[in-house]
Amino acid sequence: MTKPFSFIDDYLAYLLARSSHLVSEQFHHQIQAQGWSTNYWRILASLSDEDGLTLTQLNQRVLFKQPTLSKLVVKMESEKLLIRQKDDADKRSVKITISPKGRTLVADLLAQAKAHEKKVLADYSEEQQQLLKGMLRRLVLHLQD
Amino acid sequence: MTKPFSFIDDYLAYLLARSSHLVSEQFHHQIQAQGWSTNYWRILASLSDEDGLTLTQLNQRVLFKQPTLSKLVVKMESEKLLIRQKDDADKRSVKITISPKGRTLVADLLAQAKAHEKKVLADYSEEQQQLLKGMLRRLVLHLQD
DNA sequence: CATTTTTATATGAAAATGAATACAACTACT
DNA sequence: AGTAGTTGTATTCATTTTCATATAAAAATG
Numbered sequence: 001m002t003k004p005f006s007f008i009d010d011y012l013a014y015l016l017a018r019s020s021h022l023v024s025e026q027f028h029h030q031i032q033a034q035g036w037s038t039n040y041w042r043i044l045a046s047l048s049d050e051d052g053l054t055l056t057q058l059n060q061r062v063l064f065k066q067p068t069l070s071k072l073v074v075k076m077e078s079e080k081l082l083i084r085q086k087d088d089a090d091k092r093s094v095k096i097t098i099s100p101k102g103r104t105l106v107a108d109l110l111a112q113a114k115a116h117e118k119k120v121l122a123d124y125s126e127e128q129q130q131l132l133k134g135m136l137r138r139l140v141l142h143l144q145d
Numbered sequence: 146m147t148k149p150f151s152f153i154d155d156y157l158a159y160l161l162a163r164s165s166h167l168v169s170e171q172f173h174h175q176i177q178a179q180g181w182s183t184n185y186w187r188i189l190a191s192l193s194d195e196d197g198l199t200l201t202q203l204n205q206r207v208l209f210k211q212p213t214l215s216k217l218v219v220k221m222e223s224e225k226l227l228i229r230q231k232d233d234a235d236k237r238s239v240k241i242t243i244s245p246k247g248r249t250l251v252a253d254l255l256a257q258a259k260a261h262e263k264k265v266l267a268d269y270s271e272e273q274q275q276l277l278k279g280m281l282r283r284l285v286l287h288l289q290d
Numbered sequence: 291c292a293t294t295t296t297t298a299t300a301t302g303a304a305a306a307t308g309a310a311t312a313c314a315a316c317t318a319c320t
Numbered sequence: 321a322g323t324a325g326t327t328g329t330a331t332t333c334a335t336t337t338t339c340a341t342a343t344a345a346a347a348a349t350g
Contacts, residue, residue, distance in 0.1 A: 018208065
């Protein structure tokens with residue numbers, strides 16, 4: 001009995017990239033149809049858990065290059081979605097907070113995201129969902145140092 | 146007992162994006178250190194399993210936008226890594242084949258990729274690896290229609 | 291503490307990307 | 321066959337992203 005899968009279908013990096021792509025794709029369309037950029041969503045979602053992050057801290061969650069995030073954040077501030085303020089403790093740092101306008105937006109998007117995930121995982125039992133997420137969490141923890 | 150995870154750490158799309166990012170990151174650095182673009186790697190890897198794909202077919206595996214792939218493929222042909230030829234059956238189509246030069250490159254990169262994956266999954270038992278990959282494969286199948 | 295090194299963010303020029311579209315070839319329908 | 325719609329690829333142009341670097345502040349060093 002030989003290996004049943006082609007390289008690509010047995011290559012973890014590809015399976016992750018592909019599933020990530022597919023899962024996000026639909027939802028990104030949904031967001032874009034409402035006139036929002038997916039970058040905005042990613043930034044707001046990352047801030048939704050823990051507000052007042054530094055640009056660097058935010059950058060670690062949001063998976064952008066630093067100059068990209070820097071510019072996006074300035075732009076989002078100009079659209080009143082975020083507030084940027086110098087950190088008093090370290091005057092190089094910029095602390096980023098969601099504005100009230102941003103909060104209402106992210107609340108809406110979070111609800112949509114949860115609903116979308118529910119659909120994506122509709123065929124999975126609660127145990128399977130936790131198993132999948134748990135394995136991914138473990139992988140992330142394992143790799144991020 | 147309340148929910149132990151923040152939104153982001155319990156959101157499948159994020160877990161996938163993050164783990165995908167982390168897994169690929171190191172390997173991409175490794176490739177870039179050798180002077181190769183990660184886009185080239187993705188294209189060559191996708192072709193390694195099944196040569197002579199059409200641009201559209203290749204595009205489905207490689208997760209680029211069509212104009213991006215179109216340009217990359219022309220560029221790679223000019224560097225003698227690929228061969229583009231009109232499909233006789235359908236003269237709109239371009240069939241893409243790996244050149245001999247491309248073959249030696251991809252053989253090298255495939256070996257590196259497998260070695261890298263082995264390191265990434267070093268802490269996982271064979272069963273766990275198959276479980277993880279199986280779940281991802283299932284997710285991909287489930288979503289790609 | 292003065293000096294060097296490191297860290298946090300911003301910016302400008304250059305490259306990559308993508309939406310829209312053009313164009314050519316194929317398919318379906320009448 | 322002729323026409324209308326569809327599909328496969330290339331191209332254009334505006335936007336986005338990134339590399340390289342600047343700047344300023346903090347930390348480390350002697």
